Amino acid sequence: MSFLIYDGTFDGLMTAVFESYALKLESPQVYTKDQLGPQLFEQVLEVSSDEEKALRVKTKIKSILGQNGLQMLWKATLSEGAEVGNIVLGVVRYALKTEKNILKDYGHPSVLSLQEIMKKLSRERHRMTAFVRFKLASDQVYYATIEPDFDVLPLISDHFKNRYADQKWMIFDLKRNYGIFYDLRKVIPVEFHNPEAGQSLSVISIEWDETEKEFQSLWKNYFKSTNIASRKNTKLHLQHVPRRYWKYLVEK
C-alpha cells in the first residue's frame, strides 16, 4: 500500500490524485501530514502542490461531474475529516473509470461517504447562518465569533455579504484563528498575528457601542416571552440547538 501526503489544500489533493495516476499506484491512500502518523514499512510519498497538475485533474473532473461536482469535492475538504482525501480520491477514481456522473449512485461507498459529508457540512453551514450573533462595536462594525466543527467561513461568506450589504461586519473563527471582514464592497480574509501562540480575537478587547447592551437585553426578554413553560421540551430543544452552540447565543 502506498501513502500520498498532501498539504491540506484542494490543489494539493488534486495534485496527489494526479500523481496516483502518473505513478500507477495500486491502492493509493491520501492524507495530510497530521492525519497520517509515522509509518514504518509503508511507502510514503510527499506531494507538493502543483497548479498545473491540479488544473488538469480539475478539468477532467469538471468534464465528467460538472462544475457542481467539482465544487462538491472542494467543499468536502472543508470538513477536515481524516478520511476526506481518500473519499474524494475514491469518487474521482470511480468517475474516471465509468466516465459517468456517478454522484447520485448512493450505492457506491465513496459516493455515499461524500454525500454524508455534504449533509454534515450543509447542516453546520446552516447552523452558522442561524447562530451567528453580531455585536455592534463603537467603530460601527458588527463583530461575531464562531467555533464551527468544520471550516465553513468560505461557505457562509456570500450569505452574509448579500444579507448585510450596507453594514461593515466581521466573523471570526476562533478555532482556526482567521476571519472574514466585509468592508461594504468585498469580503476579505483577516488573520491576527499574535506573538503568543494560542491567542486570538477573544483576547483583543473591543469597545462596544452604547446601545449594544440594551438590544441584547431586549432580545433576551423577547426570547423569554416566546416561551410557553407548560410546553417545555428539553429533548426537542437540544436537538435543534445542541449545547455546544449555546455560547454564541445572546439569549442563552
Added chain:
Amino acid sequence: MGICHTYTEDGRCVSLLKILLTNHCIYDCLYCVSRKSNNIKRAAFTVDEVVELTINFYRRNYIEGLFLSSGIFKDADFTMERLVKVAKKLRQEHKFNGYIHLKTIPGARDELMREAGLYADRLSVNLELPTSSGLKLLAPDKNHKDMIKPMASIQQDILKFKEEKKLIKSTPIFAPAGQSSQMIIGATNESDLDIIKTSSTLYQKFNLKRVYFSGYVPVLEHQNLPMLGTPVPLVRENRLYQTDWLMRFYQFNPQEIVNETYPNLDLEIDPKLSWALRNRGHFPVDVNKADYHMILRIPGVGVKSAKKIVAARKFGALNLDKLRKLGIAMNRAQHFIACGNHIGISDMDSLTLRQMILQNGKSKFSANFSPQLSLFQ
C-alpha cells in the same frame, strides 16, 4: 420562514420578531385575550419603537424579519395605517431587506391594503375560524365575507403587478411571498373535513401560500366555548399540518384523506399511513419500477427519500440494504414496498398491521408534536 435563529424551550422555531402593535381592541371575539370585555392591561408600541427593534435585531442576525399584527384601535383604517407606516419606514428609511409579514385588518381602505403589499413580503387575512357558523357563534361582529373580500383583492393585485412587470421592468413586486391565512381549530365543533375543505378552497381560489392552524387555548368560561381546562388540541393541529403537507407536496387530493366516510383524522397515526392502511390495494409498491407519484405514497418515505430512490435506481436495482444506506426509515416503509426478494406484508389485515406499526414506533407517535418538526420521515 427561512432560517430559525433560535428555538424556544418547547422546541419551536424563532425566525421572526412577532409583535402585536397593541392589545387594545374594539371587538369582542370570545376566543381572544385582547377582546374588549376582557379585563387586562392595555398597551401599545409606537411605530418608531417597532421599527428600531426590528432593524436592530435584524442587523445583529437575531431574526429574519418582522411579523406584525394588531388589535383594532379605533377602526380598521386607523390601525392599518400604522401597520403600513412601520413597513414603509423600515424599507425606505432603513433600507431594510429582511422579511415583513403584515397581518391586515379586514375593512381597511383598499389603498392601504395596496400600499401594504408594496412594502411587505407577505400579507395575511385571518379567517379566524374554519366555518361561518362558528364565527357567527363566537364573533358575531365579524363574518367571513368581509375577510374573503381583501383576500380576493390581494390576489388580484399580486397578479396585476406581475402582469405589469412583464411590460415594465421597474414595476415593484406586490407581496412577493404571497398571502396566507390562519384559523383557530377546536374552538367550535367543526370536523377535520370542514377544516380541510375550507383550507383547500383558500388554496385553490385565492392561491394562498400557507394556511396555518392554531389549536384553541381555553381563555374564558362561556356556554359557546369548550370548557376551561380543555387541553389544547396539539396532536390534532399536527395531523392537520401533515394533511396540509400531503396536499401541497405529496400530490394528494383532500378527499383522499378526509371525506364523508372519514370526516376526522386518526390522531394515533399520521394521515399518510392512515391512507395507506385504507388503500392496501396499492401496496406493496415496487421501488424499482413505480413512478415518483407512488413512491411518495409509501409510508415512511419523505419527499427527499423519494427523490433519492428515483435517482439511485438508475445505477442499478435497489434492495433493502441499499435503501437503508440511502437513509430511508425502514421501520414503516418495509411493510409497504417490494424490492429484490423482499415483498411487503400483504396478507395481514389493516387493523393488525396498524397495531404492529404503532407498537414498533411507539416513541415516534406519542408525545411532542410540533408543526416545525419534520413531518414525515
